Amino acid sequence: MSDYFMKSIGWVIIVVLLFLLVMWNNRRNVRKWKNRKGKSFRDNYYDRKKEKHTGKEEETDHEKQE
Secondary structure, eight states, rough: HHHHHHHHHHHHHHHHHHHHHHHHHHHHHHHHHHHHHHHHHHHHHHHHHHHTTOOOOOOOOHHHHO
């Protein structure tokens, strides 16, 4: 009986630890998502492209649209 009780407690502890790890990871991902939410991939892409080709005076399609 005691052996069965110890195994049950072991499984409960494992499940609780996994649950806590999932909750911690979810909160971490939500924080990252909120930080990225305001960023625009397209704007960042064209900014990096501009920095790479600083010697060229050509206007990009993105700049023409604005």
